[in-house]
Amino acid sequence: MATTTVLTEEGTSNFAQAGNLNVHYNEAGTGDTVVMLHGGGPGASGWSNYVTNFGPFSEHYRAILMDMPGYGKSDPKEMHEDYRNRINALALRDLLDTLGIEKANVIGNSMGGATAATFAIAYPERINKLVLMGAGGGGASIMQPMPLEGIKRIAALFEDPTLEGFRELIKIFVYDSSFMTDDLLHQRLANTLAHPEHLEARRKSTKQLEDLSPELSKIQADTLIVWGRDDRFVPLDHALKFLWSIPKSQLHVFSGCGHWAQYEKSGEFNTLVLDFLAR
Amino acid sequence: MIQPTTRAPESQYAQSGSFKIHYHEGGSGHPLLMLHGAGPGANGWGNYNRNFAAFAANYRTIVPDHPGFGQSDSVVITDEPRDVVHARAFKDMLDTLNIDRTHIVAHSMGGGVALRFAIEYPERLDRLVLICPSGGGRSIMQPTPSEGGKSLAPVLRDPTVDTLRRFVHFLVYDPATVPEELIERRYKAMMERPEHLKNFLKSMSAPVPVASDLSSRLHEVQASTLLLWGRDDRFAPLDHGLKFVWGIPDARLHIFSKSGHWPQYEHTLAFNQLVLNFLAG
Numbered sequence: 001m002a003t004t005t006v007l008t009e010e011g012t013s014n015f016a017q018a019g020n021l022n023v024h025y026n027e028a029g030t031g032d033t034v035v036m037l038h039g040g041g042p043g044a045s046g047w048s049n050y051v052t053n054f055g056p057f058s059e060h061y062r063a064i065l066m067d068m069p070g071y072g073k074s075d076p077k078e079m080h081e082d083y084r085n086r087i088n089a090l091a092l093r094d095l096l097d098t099l100g101i102e103k104a105n106v107i108g109n110s111m112g113g114a115t116a117a118t119f120a121i122a123y124p125e126r127i128n129k130l131v132l133m134g135a136g137g138g139g140a141s142i143m144q145p146m147p148l149e150g151i152k153r154i155a156a157l158f159e160d161p162t163l164e165g166f167r168e169l170i171k172i173f174v175y176d177s178s179f180m181t182d183d184l185l186h187q188r189l190a191n192t193l194a195h196p197e198h199l200e201a202r203r204k205s206t207k208q209l210e211d212l213s214p215e216l217s218k219i220q221a222d223t224l225i226v227w228g229r230d231d232r233f234v235p236l237d238h239a240l241k242f243l244w245s246i247p248k249s250q251l252h253v254f255s256g257c258g259h260w261a262q263y264e265k266s267g268e269f270n271t272l273v274l275d276f277l278a279r
Numbered sequence: 280m281i282q283p284t285t286r287a288p289e290s291q292y293a294q295s296g297s298f299k300i301h302y303h304e305g306g307s308g309h310p311l312l313m314l315h316g317a318g319p320g321a322n323g324w325g326n327y328n329r330n331f332a333a334f335a336a337n338y339r340t341i342v343p344d345h346p347g348f349g350q351s352d353s354v355v356i357t358d359e360p361r362d363v364v365h366a367r368a369f370k371d372m373l374d375t376l377n378i379d380r381t382h383i384v385a386h387s388m389g390g391g392v393a394l395r396f397a398i399e400y401p402e403r404l405d406r407l408v409l410i411c412p413s414g415g416g417r418s419i420m421q422p423t424p425s426e427g428g429k430s431l432a433p434v435l436r437d438p439t440v441d442t443l444r445r446f447v448h449f450l451v452y453d454p455a456t457v458p459e460e461l462i463e464r465r466y467k468a469m470m471e472r473p474e475h476l477k478n479f480l481k482s483m484s485a486p487v488p489v490a491s492d493l494s495s496r497l498h499e500v501q502a503s504t505l506l507l508w509g510r511d512d513r514f515a516p517l518d519h520g521l522k523f524v525w526g527i528p529d530a531r532l533h534i535f536s537k538s539g540h541w542p543q544y545e546h547t548l549a550f551n552q553l554v555l556n557f558l559a560g
Binding site: 236243246247248250252253254256272275 | 510517521527529537
């Protein structure tokens with residue numbers, strides 16, 4: 001792989017107006033667009049979620065990491081008038097409009113996956129290929145009681161963000177948490193506490209993710225579904241539900257992998273997804 | 280659409296224990312053994328001719344016929360399970376060819392054989408690729424035997440183009456992707472060795488299962504493993520894919536939608552790319 005200049009958060013940081021929201025994103029690379037949508041845990045951002053993928057993707061694509069409404073350096077947003085996934089998908093469309101991007105490949109993880117699927121359903125003319133990792137929006141599990149333990153921890157952490165809470169969250173977020181350091185936990189906590197307006201908006205929101213099950217068959221985009229076998233946030237049977245419902249789809253399951261496949265299996269993930277996008 | 284490589288490399292034979300095994304070989308580099316699935320008229324070349332060229336460009340690629348298939352010696356299974364007998368034959372074949380270690384890509388019955396090989400001869404195996412393998416025991420989602428599995432015996436008892444076509448159509452998601460020439464070619468191959476059909480039928484009444492249930496031994500598989508499955512498989516139930524990805528310590532599972540029991544034929548390009556990437560590490 002070619003050596004490139006090391007990308008930094010500061011060096012790739014941008015803001016754009018998306019409808020009535022000011023949205024932050026990181027951008028690098030040229031060519032067709034790949035947008036990456038992060039998950040919904042407290043303190044999450046495009047940069048933190050895709051830190052091991054942004055560089056490799058930017059070597060082949062115009063790679064955009066979008067901070068979702070209510071996350072990172074984007075505007076806070078209370079979710080009342082519609083489900084979170086729909087408001088997010090609209091914000092993505094508005095961002096693409098502002099940036100003059102007609103069509104994008106969309107990659108989404110967890111809440112970002114629900115958003116990406118919603119985007120594919122609502123704006124089929126704006127999407128090339130779709131990649132979903134541990135995607136939300138699958139509704140009820142037929143295998144596990146819901147909410148899953150990870151989702152319960154996220155809810156508790158939004159109410160009371162503490163270092164110990166983050167430690168317990170990261171432990172079950174990934175299959176092997178040995179990379180976790182106190183520095184990283186402090187960083188996550190600091191990212192969360194830096195934006196009390198996001199916590200406030202989240203607490204006041206009356207709508208979260210909707211059950212997209214009946215809509216999934218409308219997805220026309222060629223779709224790659226990626227799942228961690230040991231996911232404790234979104235159940236593995238949802239991967240099968242997506243596979244059976246989305247007309248043109250394939251599923252890749254990593255063993256020894258939790259809810260963060262693009263980080264936990266970054267080498268295999270990057271190859272798998274780059275090949276899929278190029279095919 | 281990828282066209283099959285129509286010309287097979289010249290036939291070769293290796294004495295493998297008590298069996299003379301027929302195989303095709305091409306390419307150079309690290310050895311790669313490609314094991315075909317069962318079914319009347321099946322053989323290595325028929326199974327992998329859409330994939331052979333891509334693999335031979337990177338590996339010393341060896342495509343044998345199982346004992347009891349193609350131009351290899353026939354066999355009647357009596358007291359030892361078929362996967363044990365075949366796994367030993369391929370270990371013996373590696374000895375004859377002076378191959379110490381190999382990658383294995385294996386389909387269906389061949390997958391069950393490869394699993395047995397991985398458990399019995401771990402020192403001879405590098406990476407393992409299992410395409411909707413047998414060996415998973417009972418399904419927890421579908422009644423056993425499967426619809427496709429039940430279409431096997433009628434061909435063995437009454438080997439005609441019609442019974443064979445019915446069987447082959449169960450192999451794929453969309454029968455329209457199987458040209459009539461393929462059925463005719465397979466029928467011709469099947470009728471060249473009618474004793475294989477009789478012996479397979481006879482073996483089905485042996486006091487050992489057609490494929491061992493290896494569920495309880497999956498944790499013994501040391502090889503890094505890639506599993507591939509067709510979502511719409513009517514032979515090997517999809518829940519076995521989940522059973523294997525839970526049971527084999529280092530595994531990943533890739534499922535193609537709109538694919539039956541023959542993804543290397545139905546999704547050739549994606550299949551070749553995934554497997555080559557995996558073998559490259």
